[in-house]
Amino acid sequence: DLTVNEGKIEFTNVSFQYPGTAEMVLEDISFKINPGETVAILGATGAGKTSLFQLIPRLYDVTGGIVKIDGHDVRKMKMENLRRKVGFVPQEALLFTGSVKENISWGKEDATMVEITAASVNAQIHETIMNLPQQYDTRVGQKGVNLSGGQKQRLSIARALVRMPKILLLDDSTSALDMKTEAKLLGALKEYTCTTLIITQKISTAIEADRILLLEDGKLLAEGDHDSLLKTSGLYKRIFQS
Numbered sequence: 001d002l003t004v005n006e007g008k009i010e011f012t013n014v015s016f017q018y019p020g021t022a023e024m025v026l027e028d029i030s031f032k033i034n035p036g037e038t039v040a041i042l043g044a045t046g047a048g049k050t051s052l053f054q055l056i057p058r059l060y061d062v063t064g065g066i067v068k069i070d071g072h073d074v075r076k077m078k079m080e081n082l083r084r085k086v087g088f089v090p091q092e093a094l095l096f097t098g099s100v101k102e103n104i105s106w107g108k109e110d111a112t113m114v115e116i117t118a119a120s121v122n123a124q125i126h127e128t129i130m131n132l133p134q135q136y137d138t139r140v141g142q143k144g145v146n147l148s149g150g151q152k153q154r155l156s157i158a159r160a161l162v163r164m165p166k167i168l169l170l171d172d173s174t175s176a177l178d179m180k181t182e183a184k185l186l187g188a189l190k191e192y193t194c195t196t197l198i199i200t201q202k203i204s205t206a207i208e209a210d211r212i213l214l215l216e217d218g219k220l221l222a223e224g225d226h227d228s229l230l231k232t233s234g235l236y237k238r239i240f241q242s
């Protein structure tokens with residue numbers, strides 16, 4: 001078993017407003033995530049889940065409080081190191097016109113075919129790619145083959161995995177996957193031993209995680225695993241039963 005000692009995340013009293021707006025999107029959020037943990041972020045639309053993710057690779061800076069990775073304030077880290085450590089799979093999978101291979105190695109042009117294939121296997125998209133007319137050389141995007149929402153999501157996960165991030169942020173990236181494929185994906189991610197944060201609207205995904213953070217209206221309402229949240233959080237119980 002590998003020792004996992006990188007990929008710790010700490011939020012301390014974090015608040016956030018989008019620049020130039022008055023709305024408090026996140027309020028006084030504090031939590032710790034240990035290296036290697038898989039944590040689900042659950043919450044209604046507009047709760048602030050994507051906003052919270054954006055603070056980790058510094059797509060935005062906090063308004064108050066501190067975000068730390070492995071003990072370092074992200075604002076004091078070199079952007080290059082930060083972006084290498086954190087893989088962010090956005091809510092909308094963005095593919096450009098080009099081959100499957102180019103889409104996966106985007107931003108890491110020196111990726112080898114072995115690395116690209118391994119990332120695709122783990123992202124549960126390799127078999128689909130092998131069934132395309134020109135496999136990894138097949139064109140996607142405009143004038144390319146049409147991929148389903150779930151296939152695009154997995155390609156965009158492969159793009160993050162090929163960079164071997166210590167922290168993987170999946171923003172609702174498994175919404176279009178069936179339960180079996182999702183379970184296989186999450187199992188494969190564990191092999192990467194990276195810390196995984198997964199935003200989800202699905203209770204089935206949350207149950208699989210080591211821990212769940214429940215957001216409501218920009219506040220961290222509850223945290224714990226499925227069994228403990230069922231006992232301690234009325235909102236979690238209502239989501240579970242709905």
Ligand code: GTP
Nearest residue numbers: 018021025043044045046047048049050051052091
């Ligand atoms: P879903 O993706 O719909 O599940 O919601 P979410 O939990 O990811 O919420 P998100 O973090 O996107 O939004 C939280 C609040 O911030 C909402 O009130 C949004 O309207 C607001 N918001 C989100 N993105 C932006 C942005 O780019 N600019 C501004 N000004 N507000 C934003």
Ligand code: MG
Nearest residue numbers: 049050051091
């Ligand atoms: Mg969102």
